[in-house]
Amino acid sequence: MNKIDSVVGKDQSAFGFLRDTEYPVSPVRVGIVGVTGIVGGKLLEILKEESFPIKKLRVFASAKSESTFLDSPFGVLPVEILNPRQVPELDLVFMAAGTAIARSWGWRFARRKTLVIDKSSYFRDKSYAPLVIPEVNESDLDSSQFIYANPNCATITIVHALKPLHDQFELRSFTAATYQSVSGAGLKGVQAYENEISGSSLDSSPFPERIIGNVIPWIGDSDEATSDEEKKVISESRKILSLPRLPIRVTCVRVPVLTGHSVAISADFRRSVDLDKAKELLAKFPGVELIDNPHDSEFPTPLKAMGTNKTFVGRVRLDRGKRGLSLWVSSDNLRKGAAFNAVQIAQKLLQRRKF
Amino acid sequence: MNKIDSVVGKDQSAFGFLRDTEYPVSPVRVGIVGVTGIVGGKLLEILKEESFPIKKLRVFASAKSESTFLDSPFGVLPVEILNPRQVPELDLVFMAAGTAIARSWGWRFARRKTLVIDKSSYFRDKSYAPLVIPEVNESDLDSSQFIYANPNCATITIVHALKPLHDQFELRSFTAATYQSVSGAGLKGVQAYENEISGSSLDSSPFPERIIGNVIPWIGDSDEATSDEEKKVISESRKILSLPRLPIRVTCVRVPVLTGHSVAISADFRRSVDLDKAKELLAKFPGVELIDNPHDSEFPTPLKAMGTNKTFVGRVRLDRGKRGLSLWVSSDNLRKGAAFNAVQIAQKLLQRRKF
Numbered sequence: 001m002n003k004i005d006s007v008v009g010k011d012q013s014a015f016g017f018l019r020d021t022e023y024p025v026s027p028v029r030v031g032i033v034g035v036t037g038i039v040g041g042k043l044l045e046i047l048k049e050e051s052f053p054i055k056k057l058r059v060f061a062s063a064k065s066e067s068t069f070l071d072s073p074f075g076v077l078p079v080e081i082l083n084p085r086q087v088p089e090l091d092l093v094f095m096a097a098g099t100a101i102a103r104s105w106g107w108r109f110a111r112r113k114t115l116v117i118d119k120s121s122y123f124r125d126k127s128y129a130p131l132v133i134p135e136v137n138e139s140d141l142d143s144s145q146f147i148y149a150n151p152n153c154a155t156i157t158i159v160h161a162l163k164p165l166h167d168q169f170e171l172r173s174f175t176a177a178t179y180q181s182v183s184g185a186g187l188k189g190v191q192a193y194e195n196e197i198s199g200s201s202l203d204s205s206p207f208p209e210r211i212i213g214n215v216i217p218w219i220g221d222s223d224e225a226t227s228d229e230e231k232k233v234i235s236e237s238r239k240i241l242s243l244p245r246l247p248i249r250v251t252c253v254r255v256p257v258l259t260g261h262s263v264a265i266s267a268d269f270r271r272s273v274d275l276d277k278a279k280e281l282l283a284k285f286p287g288v289e290l291i292d293n294p295h296d297s298e299f300p301t302p303l304k305a306m307g308t309n310k311t312f313v314g315r316v317r318l319d320r321g322k323r324g325l326s327l328w329v330s331s332d333n334l335r336k337g338a339a340f341n342a343v344q345i346a347q348k349l350l351q352r353r354k355f
Numbered sequence: 356m357n358k359i360d361s362v363v364g365k366d367q368s369a370f371g372f373l374r375d376t377e378y379p380v381s382p383v384r385v386g387i388v389g390v391t392g393i394v395g396g397k398l399l400e401i402l403k404e405e406s407f408p409i410k411k412l413r414v415f416a417s418a419k420s421e422s423t424f425l426d427s428p429f430g431v432l433p434v435e436i437l438n439p440r441q442v443p444e445l446d447l448v449f450m451a452a453g454t455a456i457a458r459s460w461g462w463r464f465a466r467r468k469t470l471v472i473d474k475s476s477y478f479r480d481k482s483y484a485p486l487v488i489p490e491v492n493e494s495d496l497d498s499s500q501f502i503y504a505n506p507n508c509a510t511i512t513i514v515h516a517l518k519p520l521h522d523q524f525e526l527r528s529f530t531a532a533t534y535q536s537v538s539g540a541g542l543k544g545v546q547a548y549e550n551e552i553s554g555s556s557l558d559s560s561p562f563p564e565r566i567i568g569n570v571i572p573w574i575g576d577s578d579e580a581t582s583d584e585e586k587k588v589i590s591e592s593r594k595i596l597s598l599p600r601l602p603i604r605v606t607c608v609r610v611p612v613l614t615g616h617s618v619a620i621s622a623d624f625r626r627s628v629d630l631d632k633a634k635e636l637l638a639k640f641p642g643v644e645l646i647d648n649p650h651d652s653e654f655p656t657p658l659k660a661m662g663t664n665k666t667f668v669g670r671v672r673l674d675r676g677k678r679g680l681s682l683w684v685s686s687d688n689l690r691k692g693a694a695f696n697a698v699q700i701a702q703k704l705l706q707r708r709k710f
Contacts, residue, residue: 177532177619179570179608208652213613215534216656217670217683218649225672227649249674249681251619253534256611258568264532264606294573294582297563301571315572317580319604326604328572 027055028350031090031114033105034097035059035070035079038187039119042339043094046309048073050343053350058088062097090114092349094342110146115349117342123149124236131239134344135286136163141348148345153337154178154229154252155236157261160311160336161329164285165278166241169269172323173247176233176265180219181257181302182211184333193258207254216254227252260302261337262330272322282313287336292316300330308332309340382410383705386445386469388460389452390414390425390434393542394474397694398449401664403428405698408705413443417452445469447704449697465501470704472697478504479591486594489699490641491518496703503700508692509533509584509607510591512616515666515691516684519640520633521596524624527678528602531588531620535574536612536657537566539688548613562609571609582607615657616692617685627677637668642691647671655685663687664695 030052034040040059047054057074065079080088082101087108095102095118102122109116123129130140131149133156141148151159158176165171182189185206192205196212209216220228229252238246283290291298292314300312308331315328331337385407389395395414402409412429420434435443437456442463450457450473457477464471478484485495486504488511496503506514513531520526537544540561547560551567564571575583584607593601638645646653647669655667663686670683686692 175530175604175621177606179534179610209656210658213611214656214658215610215612215617217617217619217654218652221650223650225649225670247675249530249621249679251532251621251670251681251683253617253619255534255570256568257570262570262572262608264572264608266530266604266606294580295576295578297573299572301564301569303565303569315580315606320602324604326606328606 027053028091029056029058029089030054031058031060031088031093033060033082033093033095033101034119035077036061036065037096038183038190039096039334039338040094042334043096043342044072044074046335046339046343050347052343052346058090060088084108087112092117092346094346095119096338096342106147113146115346115353116147117150117345117349118147119150119338119342121152121232123147124151124232125239131236132345133160133163133240133341134348135288136160137240137242138348141345141352148349150338150342150345151236151240152229152232153184153333154180154261154263155233155240156337156341157311157329157331157333158233158263158265159237159240160287160331161263161265161282161313161327162267163241164281164288165267165269165273165325168277168281169271169273169325171241171243171246172268172270173249174265174267175249176263177251178229178233178253179215179255179257179262179264179302180229180252181259181261181333182207182254183259184219184261184337185254190258193256211254211256213256215256217251219252219254257302258306259332259334260305260330261333262300262302262305262328264326264328266319266324266326268320268324270323273318273325274322275316275318275325278325279316282316287311288313290314290316300328302330305330305332307335309335311336382408383446384411384413384444385409386413386415386443386448388415388437388448388450388456389474390432391416391420392451393538393545394451394689394693395449397689398451398697399427399429401690401694401698405702407698407701413445415443439463442467447472447701449701450474451693451697461502468501470701470708471502472505472700472704473502474505474693474697476507476587478502479506479587480594486591487700488515488518488595488696489703490643491515492595492597493703496700496707503704505693505697505700506591506595507584507587508539508688509535509616509618510588510595511692511696512666512684512686512688513588513618513620514592514595515642515686516618516620516637516668516682517622518596519636519643520622520624520628520680523632523636524626524628524680526596526598526601527623527625528604529620529622530604531618532606533584533588533608534570534610534612534617534619534657535584535607536614536616536688537562537609538614539574539616539692540609545613548611566609566611568611570611572606574607574609612657613661614687614689615660615685616688617655617657617660617683619681619683621674621679621681623675623679625678628673628680629677630671630673630680633680634671637671642666643668645669645671655683657685660685660687662690664690666691
């Protein structure tokens with residue numbers, strides 16, 4: 001995928017502002033906080049792939065990486081430690097370091113007019129922070145705010161697939177069951193998966209039970225009957241779709257897959273659904289790829305999605321008379337579910353702002 | 356689990372006929388067709404565990420096992436080949452050899468008054484063949500028929516969990532997404548899984564794509580948008596629950612788990628659901644075990660279910676006002692999902708018949 005494709009998507013008319021905007025803009029000073037994490041590393045990879053207009057790149061991690069160097073697609077970079085007495089001067093910072101860093105550093109950057117794109121859940125429910133999947137609710141980027149939140153990886157997979165259907169048929173409710181990969185739990189998740197495969201120690205696993213040869217129906221903790229991950233899917237989907245009372249039933253499940261989240265979705269609509277029209281809308285929606293010929297083994301899988309920036313949709317079928325549609329979605333949780341979506345937000349913001 | 360428990364279940368009152376029946380009955384002549392398959396082997400194991408009253412045991416397989424011997428829990432057994440000119444004289448035969456053998460051999464046995472319990476899908480939709488999960492619809496065994504069908508493994512897992520809720524709150528519809536293990540595809544599925552782990556050839560895999568590190572949303576073939584497995588869940592659930600028009604939306608998915616099927620279910624009911632009552636009904640229902648304390652990692656998983664004869668239910672939570680309930684179910688697809696359920700049917704039939 002070249003840069004222009006990724007910005008414009010397939011349907012250029014939906015992105016008409018591009019015609020009035022110079023692109024690329026002048027290069028900017030970029031920071032990545034949490035660069036040693038799995039999403040941090042993926043951000044570097046995607047910024048390079050997308051030829052993001054970078055004037056200066058600085059990367060940050062926790063104190064245990066002090067005085068180390070990172071071999072990156074941009075050459076060897078010194079890893080810096082954030083210091084509240086010397087807030088770095090940046091135009092744009094990607095934060096992928098969890099909620100504690102988001103809380104303490106988000107506004108430090110924003111107060112200095114650094115655009116913040118945060119991957120943690122900390123800002124997602126804040127009314128001032130746009131929560132954006134660019135293909136879905138790009139207009140929410142028309143904000144004077146400096147803090148933007150990147151949605152949860154499962155949320156992105158679900159909402160990206162439902163949006164074209166909602167636009168046409170008006171979503172009434174949906175039920176989803178997820179099949180989420182271990183890399184959604186970060187490097188610790190990947191390490192636990194690899195340790196279990198090789199038969200070594202399970203001491204540091206972030207999972208409550210063995211994950212190889214198993215599935216675990218509980219992601220993120222919670223004192224309630226609903227897991228944290230399920231709460232995120234519910235509240236974020238409602239916010240992104242501007243449907244604050246949308247009924248959502250979701251079960252979030254970890255599966256022994258390295259990378260790639262999948263979701264079985266059954267949705268109900270207010271208008272009668274035409275199956276061919278639904279497939280046509282999905283096929284032409286920016287960032288979505290329809291793979292739907294199951295008797296020839298053509299359906300989305302996490303293996304097919306891994307390493308791509310697309311949301312793959314298949315198994316599209318009518319039910320509940322013509323008011324329901326079931327579908328199956330897979331996407332790379334580190335790319336479209338995280339780093340690629342964050343870079344897309346950055347690309348859109350650059351087009352909107354002067355530096 | 357001792358034999359009486361497995362027959363009587365937890366709620367003895369529901370099995371009152373036992374008081375009028377001598378148990379165990381006199382030993383019978385038993386056959387297993389398809390003994391070299393994965394369910395055939397599990398049948399031998401469970402017949403032994405259950406101290407099934409066997410007078411004579413004969414085992415059958417396809418021609419490629421001719422003149423071989425099987426090391427079984429009942430000692431070394433000669434493997435026989437079925438011959439239409441010499442139909443074996445048996446009181447009871449378990450058939451676990453696919454639809455073609457069921458079609459050609461089911462009535463040959465039945466005409467000779469041999470009770471047939473068939474594991475394939477061939478008889479399941481036949482109106483004359485009771486399709487039975489003993490804890491759910493035992494009364495369907497009150498039949499003069501000789502052919503009985505064992506339901507699909509995913510169907511058993513789902514319907515066993517829904518039955519106590521349906522009895523109290525009246526099921527209106529349900530949506531299910533399955534997480535089905537490779538042993539559901541038989542020995543070939545297990546071999547493909549083990550070959551992929553060890554990195555050897557994938558030539559004979561029954562799966563349309565790699566299964567290790569992947570999930571595959573298509574089980575059984577079909578020319579339609581709905582897979583064969585999904586059609587089975589829909590038609591069998593309706594038959595077992597005697598709800599011929601029950602709306603069911605299901606997505607059947609293969610996951611890299613050796614043994615143990617799991618299902619995320621969201622159900623709607625006609626009556627208002629009381630959560631505590633729902634949990635109480637599940638906890639005391641025969642064959643069901645409630646594991647529902649997720650913050651302490653207490654939820655069903657296929658690893659917990661493997662090797663047991665129970666249907667484990669957890670993650671029980673209200674939604675859709677009080678008309679909806681979501682839950683998560685795991686059970687051993689080779690045991691409660693197949694061989695154990697078949698042996699339970701046989702136990703019940705023995706109590707009903709004279710030999």
